Amino acid sequence: MEIGFLGLGIMGKAMAVNLLRHGFKVTVWNRTLSKCEELAAEGASIEETPAAVIKKCKYTIAMLSDPSAALSVVFDKDGVLEAIEHKGGYFLEAPVSGSKKPAEDGQLVILAAGKKELYEEIIPAFDVLGKKSFYLGQVGNGAKMKLVVNMIMGSMMNAFSEGLCLADRSGLSCQTLLDVLDLGGIANPMFKMKGPTMLQSSYSPAFPLKHQQKDMRLALALGDENAVSMPVAAAANEAFKKARSLGLGDLDFSAVYEAVKVAEGSASATK
Amino acid sequence: MEIGFLGLGIMGKAMAVNLLRHGFKVTVWNRTLSKCEELAAEGASIEETPAAVIKKCKYTIAMLSDPSAALSVVFDKDGVLEAIEHKGGYFLEAPVSGSKKPAEDGQLVILAAGKKELYEEIIPAFDVLGKKSFYLGQVGNGAKMKLVVNMIMGSMMNAFSEGLCLADRSGLSCQTLLDVLDLGGIANPMFKMKGPTMLQSSYSPAFPLKHQQKDMRLALALGDENAVSMPVAAAANEAFKKARSLGLGDLDFSAVYEAVKVAEGSASATK
């Protein structure tokens, strides 16, 4: 199966390598062409434009870094979707859940939506890239599902941050709180992974806070369209906005903890 | 080791049985004495008053159903704590995390605080009752730690409910959302266990909503004392209050989902 691959960022590169190692023929394109060479060393062919990739390959996967840009490129008037369908091609959106490590290990979760037949044909590639793929119906549902998941995640990160802050100021050990949480009914990989770095105020951006806040905003907008009231998500969103106003937007989204912690000495006022 | 046991509710009974099966001598008391007989059949001795139990046993465990009542009994002037210490005894608070099943299986998480020496002596019993025990320092820290954990849990349950509601009204499958969540970085036992029953509007009370709301309120009060702002927890608390106002207080705390879902047809007004 000949597969085109557009976008060789952290995720795209890992995924393309995975496909090559499982015997797929892969033709790649990237805005910065130099990134293609590493893939060529793994056996990939290179093309200089997306159009050339699409022309050559029956299936083309696009893995672009900025989801909103990607959506815009795809769904806008004169976008990829229209172009493809105009020429009798099919489109499948397939946002993934998971970051660099799961991408390398083929352990992503794939949220596919669009042309059902195309989904079924491409399953062999999805089987290599992810531990599980879902078919969610019409185009748009993949993005929506991802927004819902990220909204829950963002609210959880706030709840977690508030809990750490409350523990700390109440004289409890934050490390012990992490240990207790990890043994209970709400134990989850995010708390386990982010907790220790948050206690060190270390926020290397796996998922930048400004992107998390954007997803909260978009999820709330989706709720607005459908008249769904989500006060907890709204409060979490405002906390992420506060974090942005504190200059934390480019750090990991767990840096919202710093906004929760902000205390005495940060404001100035006179009697 | 001779251990006294006060309170044979769902949790206490399971724990006392566990101790008996691991070779401890156990003397029990319960407000409703008939409940003691089941334990007698497992080999327990029975006493008719807490005082008699305390007099007989070097160590006495109290497992009372209502945490605030228990705290009041223990900490109030003339309460158990004063009484014990007056007589040279020691007190250890030890709220547990976990419900019926973990209690039966000796898989509780024990949050002990108080007299360190007593904690160390009683470890053999804690090893039988729980998969892990923590020593948290001065009395009060056990209850505080539990409040912090339950506050995070309550906010997460709201985030989860809002996500399910958003998925549903946006045309996504709630079951698929559960499946996607279960494969990702925020997968946790609570979502896995409560999700399916919530989709059936079935709320058999493992942890009654009114108790969850009380813990949210107490956690917020703890934050108030320490000037910790927790807007997400506050929003979650208001949702639990709304659920109480809807008559859902005696159902499981996951019934907050019903409050999130309430929609058209529930209000009456005229132009």
Place this chain on the structure above:
Amino acid sequence: MEIGFLGLGIMGKAMAVNLLRHGFKVTVWNRTLSKCEELAAEGASIEETPAAVIKKCKYTIAMLSDPSAALSVVFDKDGVLEAIEHKGGYFLEAPVSGSKKPAEDGQLVILAAGKKELYEEIIPAFDVLGKKSFYLGQVGNGAKMKLVVNMIMGSMMNAFSEGLCLADRSGLSCQTLLDVLDLGGIANPMFKMKGPTMLQSSYSPAFPLKHQQKDMRLALALGDENAVSMPVAAAANEAFKKARSLGLGDLDFSAVYEAVKVAEGSASATK
């Protein structure tokens, strides 16, 4: 001064009449032309298209019912603004604060922004239409100022509703609360006017709830752009969304009180 007038809804009609009565020559257009006849009886000329009005009059005022539609018409590519400036004309946005009665009485507050010279030339008309006009600088500032005001108003309406609900359920008289409020430091015309009708669950739409919610959303979006965290406005917005989900969107925005009040009997769930 010859003034064109586009849009003869509740507000536009009152304003155009006002101009006529103060000696201005007024040429009107309205989508439904029949509405123009009432104005003709007051001395107005009628034209059949906006273009004809603009061609005839040095100054044209547009008073369109739906602010977002109006903004879109004005600011979009190929919109009025582009058209006007292309022909050497000038544009002034001028949202007004006030409803039917102030419009009739020439007591509006006018939030003008755009070409400063045009603002100064049109002051004689503004003096007739409003008790006060402000010049706010570049186009867009008028709409922004109105959003800020409406956001404060929406949060206040929620605070008021919560207070009424709390009084009622705490055994206090809501009417007495209105009386007490009206004598204190937060007394304001909105509480005075809306309070009595809210107590009767009567919500004849002076400002429809769905429009208030839209303004809350747009104000929050403006805050998002500028990284301003507004948790109280966000909570108020979610309450308005809940009201929409309850089917109250077409009633007056004070109907959010019904969403705050929703209680027992509105949810269904099983143990």
Place this chain on the structure above:
Amino acid sequence: MEIGFLGLGIMGKAMAVNLLRHGFKVTVWNRTLSKCEELAAEGASIEETPAAVIKKCKYTIAMLSDPSAALSVVFDKDGVLEAIEHKGGYFLEAPVSGSKKPAEDGQLVILAAGKKELYEEIIPAFDVLGKKSFYLGQVGNGAKMKLVVNMIMGSMMNAFSEGLCLADRSGLSCQTLLDVLDLGGIANPMFKMKGPTMLQSSYSPAFPLKHQQKDMRLALALGDENAVSMPVAAAANEAFKKARSLGLGDLDFSAVYEAVKVAEGSASATK
């Protein structure tokens, strides 16, 4: 009419003077006795204990600085209320709305509750002290009514602060926002009085922020008792808590504006 007066703080002194100037005989007591001398110069008698005042005067008014202390003194076991009623006396709670200036001018709003007959007898004094008095029924209703009013006030102050912050960061003039607000349907004395000082970050404490936050908390607790969900008040309360954590508790409650404004430079974190 002989009236006893306990407590000569800012409010009490102004009120006692008012009574003297309207021909009442007044006997005063204050914890710091020296404060009584100023009143003696106005014609008041002095007693050295509250008991002596109560013994001498048919009616005694207590105006104590800290409402919760006052409530505790009055309602607790062995408190004033019990003592009075035990001796056949009657109690009327009467929190007032208004600060120093209205107290001096006899323009307070009096929220009386308790023994109806006593209320009716004391009306001549209330007529001097306030512009209006309300009889609210059983003891407790006065305090509750005041909490409801202060809760609305606290939420409004937050809405106002968010609006000012949004205006500022969106490039609008905050002074113009004040002017626009003052001409519209939500114009109120609080915005008019506090707005200009807030823009100067000047917070001389007319009503300390920590007391406002306490009233928010107590109002939320009242809502908790009665299962009233108040998400906007809850969000406002968390903002006041944040302000406390920033060290603003002793400033005027309008200093919550500083907490809303806190931005870039206040948090520290590393990538």
